[in-house]
Amino acid sequence: MSALIEARGLAKAYPLARTLAARLTRAQAPTVRAVNGVDLDIARGETLGLIGESGCGKSTLGRLLLRLHNPTAGTIRFDGQDITALSEDALRPLRPRMQIVFQDPYASLNPRRTVREIVGLPLALHGKLRRAEAETRVARMLDRVGLARAHLDRYPHQFSGGQRQRIGIARALILKPEFVVCDEPVSALDVSVQAQVLGLLRDLRAEMGLTLLFVSHDLAVVAHLAHRIAVMYLGAIVEQGPRDAVTKRPAHPYTRALLAAVPRLDQPGAARKRHVGGELPSPLAPPSGCPFHPRCPEAGPRCAREVPRSVPLEAGHRAACHLHDGGVT
Amino acid sequence: MSAAASEDRPISPLRLGLVRFAANRTALGSALVILGFILVALAAPLIAPHHPAEADLFRRLQPPAWADGGEWSFPLGCDGLGRDILSRLIWGARVSLLVAAMVIAIAAAIGTMAGLAAGYLRGWTDTLISRLVDTLLGFPYLVFAIGLMAMMGPGLHNIVLALVYKEWVFTCRVVRGETLAAREQDYVEAARAIGCRPLRVMLREILPNVLSPVLVVATFRMAYVIIMEASLSFLGLGVQPPTPSWGSMVADGRDFLVDAWWVSTVPGLAILALVLSINLASQGLRDAFDPRLHAS
Amino acid sequence: MTALLSVRGLRTVFPTRRGALAACDGVDLDIDPGEALGVVGESGSGKSVTFLSVLGLVRPPGRIEAGEITFDGTDIRRLSPAALRALRGRAMALAMQDALSALNPAFTIGTQIVETILTHGLVRSRAEAREQAVALLRRVGIPSPERRLDDYPHQFSGGMRQRAMIAIALAGQPRLLVADEPTTALDVTIRAQVLDLIDELREENGLAVAMITHDLGVVAERCARVMVMYAGQVVETGPTAEVIAQPRHPYTRGLLASLPSLEDPDRPLHAIPGQVPDLARIDAGCRFRNRCPLALEACARPVALRAVSPGRASRCLRAEEVA
Numbered sequence: 001m002s003a004l005i006e007a008r009g010l011a012k013a014y015p016l017a018r019t020l021a022a023r024l025t026r027a028q029a030p031t032v033r034a035v036n037g038v039d040l041d042i043a044r045g046e047t048l049g050l051i052g053e054s055g056c057g058k059s060t061l062g063r064l065l066l067r068l069h070n071p072t073a074g075t076i077r078f079d080g081q082d083i084t085a086l087s088e089d090a091l092r093p094l095r096p097r098m099q100i101v102f103q104d105p106y107a108s109l110n111p112r113r114t115v116r117e118i119v120g121l122p123l124a125l126h127g128k129l130r131r132a133e134a135e136t137r138v139a140r141m142l143d144r145v146g147l148a149r150a151h152l153d154r155y156p157h158q159f160s161g162g163q164r165q166r167i168g169i170a171r172a173l174i175l176k177p178e179f180v181v182c183d184e185p186v187s188a189l190d191v192s193v194q195a196q197v198l199g200l201l202r203d204l205r206a207e208m209g210l211t212l213l214f215v216s217h218d219l220a221v222v223a224h225l226a227h228r229i230a231v232m233y234l235g236a237i238v239e240q241g242p243r244d245a246v247t248k249r250p251a252h253p254y255t256r257a258l259l260a261a262v263p264r265l266d267q268p269g270a271a272r273k274r275h276v277g278g279e280l281p282s283p284l285a286p287p288s289g290c291p292f293h294p295r296c297p298e299a300g301p302r303c304a305r306e307v308p309r310s311v312p313l314e315a316g317h318r319a320a321c322h323l324h325d326g327g328v329t
Numbered sequence: 330m331s332a333a334a335s336e337d338r339p340i341s342p343l344r345l346g347l348v349r350f351a352a353n354r355t356a357l358g359s360a361l362v363i364l365g366f367i368l369v370a371l372a373a374p375l376i377a378p379h380h381p382a383e384a385d386l387f388r389r390l391q392p393p394a395w396a397d398g399g400e401w402s403f404p405l406g407c408d409g410l411g412r413d414i415l416s417r418l419i420w421g422a423r424v425s426l427l428v429a430a431m432v433i434a435i436a437a438a439i440g441t442m443a444g445l446a447a448g449y450l451r452g453w454t455d456t457l458i459s460r461l462v463d464t465l466l467g468f469p470y471l472v473f474a475i476g477l478m479a480m481m482g483p484g485l486h487n488i489v490l491a492l493v494y495k496e497w498v499f500t501c502r503v504v505r506g507e508t509l510a511a512r513e514q515d516y517v518e519a520a521r522a523i524g525c526r527p528l529r530v531m532l533r534e535i536l537p538n539v540l541s542p543v544l545v546v547a548t549f550r551m552a553y554v555i556i557m558e559a560s561l562s563f564l565g566l567g568v569q570p571p572t573p574s575w576g577s578m579v580a581d582g583r584d585f586l587v588d589a590w591w592v593s594t595v596p597g598l599a600i601l602a603l604v605l606s607i608n609l610a611s612q613g614l615r616d617a618f619d620p621r622l623h624a625s
Numbered sequence: 626m627t628a629l630l631s632v633r634g635l636r637t638v639f640p641t642r643r644g645a646l647a648a649c650d651g652v653d654l655d656i657d658p659g660e661a662l663g664v665v666g667e668s669g670s671g672k673s674v675t676f677l678s679v680l681g682l683v684r685p686p687g688r689i690e691a692g693e694i695t696f697d698g699t700d701i702r703r704l705s706p707a708a709l710r711a712l713r714g715r716a717m718a719l720a721m722q723d724a725l726s727a728l729n730p731a732f733t734i735g736t737q738i739v740e741t742i743l744t745h746g747l748v749r750s751r752a753e754a755r756e757q758a759v760a761l762l763r764r765v766g767i768p769s770p771e772r773r774l775d776d777y778p779h780q781f782s783g784g785m786r787q788r789a790m791i792a793i794a795l796a797g798q799p800r801l802l803v804a805d806e807p808t809t810a811l812d813v814t815i816r817a818q819v820l821d822l823i824d825e826l827r828e829e830n831g832l833a834v835a836m837i838t839h840d841l842g843v844v845a846e847r848c849a850r851v852m853v854m855y856a857g858q859v860v861e862t863g864p865t866a867e868v869i870a871q872p873r874h875p876y877t878r879g880l881l882a883s884l885p886s887l888e889d890p891d892r893p894l895h896a897i898p899g900q901v902p903d904l905a906r907i908d909a910g911c912r913f914r915n916r917c918p919l920a921l922e923a924c925a926r927p928v929a930l931r932a933v934s935p936g937r938a939s940r941c942l943r944a945e946e947v948a
Contacts, residue, residue: 053812054783068522088526095524108515111342112537121533122523153339160900171519190667191839195883195896217813223890247887261817262887263842265869275817279782 003041003077004179004211005065010038010074011235012060016284032283034060036235037074039310044178047205047212049226049243051219051258055280057235058215062181065213066098067091078179096126096175103184105164109156115142115167116152122175141170145200162193166200173204181213186221198224219262223247228316231255234283234291237310241317251319253296290322300328346541349617356613362606370422377416378402382571385411390589406591408581414595417573421596424485424567424574425603428558429551431489436496437547441539443497444504445531449512459505462498470495471560478566485568492557496550503546507539541618548611552604559600575600627698628655629833630679630717630801635692637671637678643905648674650857652692653930658800659831661824663844663865665880666854669901672837675854676803680717681709697800715745718794722806724786728778734789735774738762741796761792765822784815788822795826802826805837820847841884845869853877856902856912859930863937871948873939875917878947911940919943 013036015029035057042048052058063069065076067083075084078094086094102108109118116138123134139149145166156164165185172180182201186194202225205212216222222229223243230240231254239252250256257276278295281287287294293303300322308320322328351357369376388411392399399406405414447458477491511517512535520534561567562576570577575596582593635652638645649671656662666672678689681701694701696717701709713719721727729737738758739751748754755774762770765788778786787807794802804823808816824847826832836848844851844865851868853861853876861874872878879897886892899916910925911917917924923942930940941947 053814063518066522068518092524095522100519100522102515102519104515108519110516110520110534110538114339121520121525125524155339155341157342157345158340162900168519171523190901191841192667192880192883192897193900195885195894196898198885199894199896219813220885220887220890223887224885224894243890247890257814259887261813263840263846264888265842265845265881265884265886266888275821276814277818279784279815280812 004044004079005040005042005213006075006077007038007040007065008075010040010061010064010076011035011072012057012064012069013072030284033235033286034283035064035071036286038235038237040230040237040240042179042211042213044211045209046228047214047226049222049229050213050215050232051217051222051229052232053217053258053280055234055283056232058232059183061232062100062183062213062215065179066100066181068100096122097177098179098181099172099175099177100181100183101165101168101172101185104188105161105168106156106188108168109164111156114153114155115147118156118167119170119174122171126175137174138170141174142167144204145170146196160193161189162197165189165197169197169200169204173208173210176208177210179211179213181215183215184217185214187216187218194221201225219247219258231258234281234286236291236320238292238321239317239319241313241319242315245314245317249317251313251317251324252292252321253298253323254292255319257295290320298323298328302328346614346618350613353613353616356610356617359606359609359613362602363610366422366603366606367426369419370426373419373423377413377419378404379413379416381412381417381420381573383412387411390585390592392589393591393595405595406589408578408592409585409589414578414591417578418575418596418599421573421575421578422599422603424562424572425555425558425600428485428488428492429554432492432496432554432558433547433551435489435493436550437500437543439493440497440500440502441504441536441543444501444506445508445535445539447501448505448508449527449531449535455505458501462501465495465498468495470557474557474561475564475566478561483566483569488558488561488567491561492554496554499550500543500546503542504539507542508535511535511538545611545615545618548607548614552607552611555600555604555607628695629658629660629697630654630656630835631693631695632675632679633693635675635678635694636690637674637683637687638690639687641905646904647690647857648687648904649678649854651930652854652859654852654859654862656801656833656835658833659827660850661827661834661836661848663848663851664835664837664854665839665841665844665851667839667901669856669904670854671857672854673805676719676805676835676837680713680719680803681706682713682719711745714741714799715797716799717801717803718797718799720787720790720794720802720804720807722809724783724790724810725778727790728786728793730778733775733777734762734781734793738774738793738796741793745797747798758792758796761795762789764826765789765792765795766818767792783811784819787811787815787819791819791822791826798830799832801833801835803835803837806839807836808843809838809840816843823847841869841880853880856907857904858912858940859938860913860940861938862930863934867937873933873937873944873947874913874941875919875947876913879916911942919946 012034013031014034015031038061050058050061060069064071071084075082078098083091083094119141120134120138123129123137127134139152142151147163147166186197189197214222214225226243228241229243229246230237231252233254239246239255246255247259250259261275276295276297281294289304289306290308293299296303302322308322308325310318310320311325312318313324388403388407389409391403391407393406394401394404403413408414443458447455473495474491477494478487481487517530517534520530558567559576562574563580567576568574578596579593585592632652632654635649636647637649638647652675664672677683679694683689701712735758738761739754742748742754742757748757758774759770762773767773767785767788781789808819811819820843823834827834836844838844848865851865852859853874855876861868861877868877869881872881882895883897885894897916902912909927911928914920914924921942928940928942930938933939933944
């Protein structure tokens with residue numbers, strides 16, 4: 001069965017402003033490569049967890065797949081159809097099939113619109129339903145996410161963070177999309193509320209047979225929901241595979257560093273592990289060769305010279321590291 | 330903070346702002362004063378004791394009622410042609426308020442549309458509009474208006490036009506700034522993700538959120554426009570006699586500033602009172618509606 | 626060993642339109658020299674306000690209504706504002722969550738450290754102060770410290786800024802460091818580095834640390850003792866390992882059950898139903914009872930924090946039945 005989402009060589013580069021002198025001499029504009037040559041597949045019904053730290057490009061990647069940003073290179077196929085270069089008008093009929101849930105519950109809802117208008121907007125644009133029918137569907141959707149009919153006429157500022165996130169989820173799902181990008185949907189919520197929203201997502205996923213791209217920096221949250229995990233660093237996917245393979249048998253040094261840095265509840269007062277040092281390099285000046293090599297405890301001479309390619313390890317598990325591709329020398 | 334959801338009735342941000350405004354006594358008082366001026370202007374035919382153009386040379390430069398030689402039937406005295414200053418003041422309020430309201434309304438409408446387009450569509454639209462804004466801003470306001478009036482001739486409609494020419498620019502700048510900020514918000518991206526066309530995004534999603542600053546700028550600029558109109562009338566370029574305008578009334582008293590100070594001073598004080606109230610009220614509006622001060 | 630910081634019955638109140646809000650209500654705590662106490666709670670739990678009160682940083686109209694705060698034997702509530710200011714930064718220091726807004730963007734990092742050192746009269750000359758500042762930056766792991774001393778906060782990355790803030794906090798050679806969510810805004814790998822740094826400093830200088838966070842995992846790894854707060858009250862305290870293995874308050878247990886675990890990702894999460902109560906509209910009874918699976922009628926009356934075993938306390942009538 002072909003994947004629902006297929007990306008090949010996907011890239012997004014932002015050119016930076018050049019000085020007048022640079023423009024006159026037609027010098028190459030320095031670019032920030034937010035996403036740098038990503039290949040990924042998401043099968044129908046699957047949840048792919050996308051993990052990485054800030055600035056790795058995971059949010060940009062999610063938006064690229066929805067064509068909210070335009071890629072500067074590569075292709076995207078949605079349900080077999082190439083959507084890379086489609087115009088806005090051509091994309092419009094596809095929009096109901098792919099949606100997004102945002103991170104910030106305080107910025108993702110229009111403060112001047114009621115819940116009814118916010119959740120009803122997708123229906124108004126695409127549904128072609130009569131008003132009464134639309135209203136019923138909105139009410140039912142609210143009910144499904146755990147809010148009451150009385151909330152229909154209220155404004156976002158009258159709700160807590162968790163409730164606003166539910167409203168955002170209702171809006172994303174009201175047209176029954178096939179694919180939903182969840183961009184850090186619980187990161188801004190209190191811990192006890194996180195569990196509520198995660199439970200809601202889980203239930204809705206099962207009920208509606210959703211395919212999800214779950215973007216987060218929180219490994220534990222991702223592991224809870226994802227079937228497969230992809231790890232991003234500086235715009236590239238350094239490792240991807242089934243959840244257990246990636247979390248229990250990480251192949252890439254960065255993945256190992258991430259896992260080691262996650263605090264664990266079951267080993268209180270654990271002896272301090274050796275944590276990877278250094279900082280995330282500036283995307284303006286990415287390291288040569290493997291983007292992780294300056295911080296990598298296993299790096300060798302080859303790592304600075306050659307960009308590692310993605311090598312298959314076990315079933316469906318790949319890593320972009322010279323360690324698995326002939327060594328680092 | 331994660332507080333329990335409000336169990337109250339739906340409270341729109343507009344209502345919240347109005348409640349805050351009403352709680353600010355200075356602002357509320359100023360708003361009432363402005364309302365007073367408006368009512369006086371509307372009721373001019375009913376409450377003005379005399380006809381504003383009725384001249385009586387025997388009453389030329391008659392002092393106000395409390396001074397020597399004054400009468401209570403002409404409470405604020407008479408001008409150089411013996412016309413009752415109070416009545417002219419009341420009728421003059423109409424001109425000042427009407428011009429200000431028309432200019433601000435038209436300028437706000439044009440400025441908002443232009444600002445939205447420039448801020449949301451960016452690219453050539455933005456470049457064009459921004460250059461236009463910068464150019465117009467480069468002209469000194471009064472000189473520009475005088476020039477236009479000289480070309481078009483005097484009259485109420487022409488004043489409005491002359492002032493709108495530059496006034497829309499202020500609203501446009503504010504709206505463009507707010508739009509630039511708003512378009513980065515997630516809820517705008519959500520609208521795009523749902524498939525809203527740009528026009529719809531601008532009008533449905535962004536416009537309601539930039540209206541508060543527009544309101545604040547509009548009321549704040551209103552004071553300025555009143556002074557501009559008064560200045561133009563003072564220079565003889567505004568509404569023509571015998572229609573009274575506060576500005577022209579001040580001009581009328583120029584020659585008698587020492588002997589008959591009331592002819593210029595009374596309309597001058599009226600301008601002061603109105604402008605001050607408008608400024609205080611608009612400050613109150615800004616405090617009440619500014620989202621940065623009252624993050625929920 | 627006498628506690629370095631001892632708080633009894635702290636109550637800090639903020640007047641709001643809906644009535645007085647006790648952001649922290651009846652808080653007792655002890656921190657020994659060189660100890661790391663984890664203070665865990667979600668938004669509205671009062672964890673930050675508690676320590677802001679201790680440091681004397683609560684701004685009017687909020688005020689401390691009741692309580693005793695003893696630092697190193699001194700009753701600091703009786704100190705004059707000037708004396709408290711001298712104590713703050715010198716003996717007690719604060720490292721906040723968002724270094725970008727905590728650091729003054731208009732001054733270089735060097736200026737801010739040097740000013741702190743000079744203010745507390747620790748050296749005789751500006752040159753000496755600068756030397757100490759360089760040493761501090763080096764100690765917190767900022768490379769090329771002499772050069773970076775003259776950089777502005779926005780020129781530092783997030784992790785470096787946080788380290789710089791810790792350097793400023795340490796400039797006065799404090800005995801207690803209050804770290805309020807110091808790593809929440811940081812990436813996981815950087816977070817680990819900064820937490821390692823705090824651990825090292827604690828061991829080297831005998832620094833006591835109050836680690837305020839919502840992340841139980843951080844507390845589990847770094848803090849020997851933990852204090853759990855909910856809706857302005859302390860609901861449970863004890864050695865971290867014991868509290869996590871056997872919680873004695875339904876909120877703690879609920880919190881632990883709702884956390885996804887990397888080790889056991891398929892474990893179903895049990896969310897705590899309901900929401901945190903509105904602090905302006907609470908009554909005297911247990912504040913957790915409307916969300917608690919063990920609630921009784923008796924919970925509608927005030928519940929005191931009581932010892933349930935040596936070193937462990939809980940504010941629950943049924944503490945023994947919780948785990």
